[in-house]
Amino acid sequence: MSSYSPIGPVVGIVGAGQLARMSQPPAIALGVELRVLANSPDESAARVIVDTRIGNYRDLSDLQQFAEGCDVVTFDHEHVPTEHIRALTAAGHAVRPGADALVHAQDKAVMRERLTAIGVPCPAWARTPSAEDAERFAGEHGWPVVLKSVRGGYDGRGVWVCRTPDDIAEAFATGVELMAESFVPFERELAVLVARSPHGQGVSYPVVETVQENGICVEVLAPAPDLDPELAAQAQAIALKIADELGVTGLLAVEMFQTADGIVVNELAMRPHNSGHWTIEGAVTSQFEQHLRAVLDMPLGSPQLTAPVVVMVNLLGGDDPDLFKRYEHVLAHDPGIKLHFYGKEVRPGRKIGHVTALGTDLDEVRARARHAAVHLVTGEYT
Secondary structure, eight states: OOOOOOSSOEEEEEOOSHHHHHTHHHHHHHTOEEEEEESSTTSTGGGTOSEEEEOOTTOHHHHHHHHTTOSEEEESSSOSOHHHHHHHHHTTOOBSSOHHHHHHHHOHHHHHHHHHHTTOOOOOEEEOSSHHHHHHHHHHHOSSEEEEESSSOOTTTTEEEESSHHHHHHHHTTOOOEEEEEOOOOSEEEEEEEEEOTTOOEEEOOOEEEEEETTEEEEEEESOTTOOHHHHHHHHHHHHHHHHHHTOOEEEEEEEEEETTEEEEEEEESSOOGGGTTHHHHBSSOHHHHHHHHHTTOOOOOOOBSSSEEEEEEEEOOSOOOOGGGHHHHHHHOTTOEEEEOOOOOOTTOEEEEEEEEESOHHHHHHHHHHHHHHHHHSOOO
16 A cells, blocks of 8 residues: 555546556546555556555445545446445545446446436336246347346346347346346447536537447447438437436446437446547547546546547457567557557457557548557457
8 A cells, every 4th residue: 555645636446447547647647646446456557556455346344445535436347336335425435426326337227217217218128037027028029139137247248139038048047137128120339428527517529339249349430430410419419318317427438229210228337438448549538537527526628539530449369468579560560550558468358458540531540440459469460
C-alpha cells in the first residue's frame, strides 16, 4: 500500500482490468489520482497504477477500506454486489454510478423490466425459472429462443441460442438463473456510448457498428457506415433517455440491434466499454477521460470524431505469446497505426489489446487495422 499524499482528486476504481489501465493516461492529464482495487498485483491496471490496493470486491470490509480517502468510487466491471454498493453510499461515500442505476447492468431481468416500462424498444422477454417455462416462451414467440444468465454473462458467455428443447435443457443444466428473449433477426449490431454527470449534463458519441464473432466484439467502425441520419439520431436519443431515466452517472454503453423495423436495445454497460476504445485517438475526448470527468461532476468534453473514419480491431490472443517481436513490421509498415496492449498474459481467444486506424476511406482504414491486428497475433500478412 502506498503512503504518498495525493495532490488532486482521488478516483477509486473497483477492478484492475484494462479499462482501469486505460484510464491512467487521461487521469494524469487531468491531475486526477487513480486508486484501484485489484485481486492481485499481476492484474492489468495494477501493473501501471501506483496506488493499487489488493482485496476482494465481494468483501464489504475490503470495499470500505478501499473507499476511505477516495473522492468518488467507480467501477471497472459490474460484478460488485448491489448491497455492498448501497452500504458504501450509506456510509457517506460517493459511488458513481450508484446502486439504483448499476443494478440495470448487473441484472438483465431488472434491466428489461425497466426499459420496457419507459418505452424503450426491446425484444419480447420473460423470466423463466424452469426449462418448461422457457419451452412455453418458445411456443408463444417462436424458435429459436435466446436464453441468458440473469447475472454475470459477458463476451458471449451466459448466452444460449436454443433451437430445440434439448438445447434449453442443456442451458438449464448449468444451474444459473436464466431468462428468455425472442430471437431478433437483426441486420447488424450498433452501439451508442453516452456520458451523464451528476448534475444532468449529457453527451453522446457517434453511433458505431460493432462486428461480433462467437459473441466477442472483434471490430468497431466509427461512425456506423451508411446509417440513416434519422436512425442515428433516434439511437442516440434512446441512449440518452436510458441514462436519464436510470440516473446513470458516468458512461453508459447501449448495445443495439438494427432491424428492418428500426432499433432494438440488447445490452447495457455502465463503464467504459469495448465499443468505445476507438475514442482514445478517434474522438476529441476519449471515453476514459469522459468517464473521469462525469464521475467527478466536471464539465463533459466534446465527443466529436477527430477523423472521418475510425476503425478499432481487438487483439485476441493466439498460440504465440511473443507479440513484441512483430512490432517492427507493424510500426514500419503503417506509422499511423496505434497499438494498445493491456499487460495481460497471452491466451488463445483472450482480449490482450487493440489497434486503431484513422483516415477518410472506410475500406482503406479497415484494411490497415486488420493487417496490423492479424500480423501482431499470427505473424501472417493480409
